[in-house]
Amino acid sequence: MNKPSLEKFENKIAPLGKLFINSSLIDQKTSRTDIEAYYIPANEIAGKLGNFKVANMIILGAYLEKTHLFDDQLIIKLLAKLFGESKAHLIALNNEALVAGRNYFSKNYR
Secondary structure (H helix, E strand, O other), X not given: OOHHHHHHHHHHOOOOOEEEEEOOOXXXXXXXXXXXXXXXXXXXXXXXXXXXXXXXXHHHHHHHHHHOOOOHHHHHHHHHHHHOHHHXXXXXXXXXXXXXXXXXXXXXXX
């Protein structure tokens, strides 16, 4: 989700693979023409939600909108189990971030 990660992992993506770039942090485009690239301003969206720590969930939401691998309810159930009672208050914000990522992708790439 940052420029060093892009530089390190971009060439490891299989041809026809998908690359989701946090365009809030990375201002360059991929040099690859054999993959699908999506530019999601995850930090900007997370800031609007009031917590920059959910930028990863915004990217996940965009990825899920593209791939339809899992629905949000499964992700939320997994987060609830992972977070436990002590962090249960974070579930609503993470769900909001998933939806925001899905919405951004749907609006900009469909």
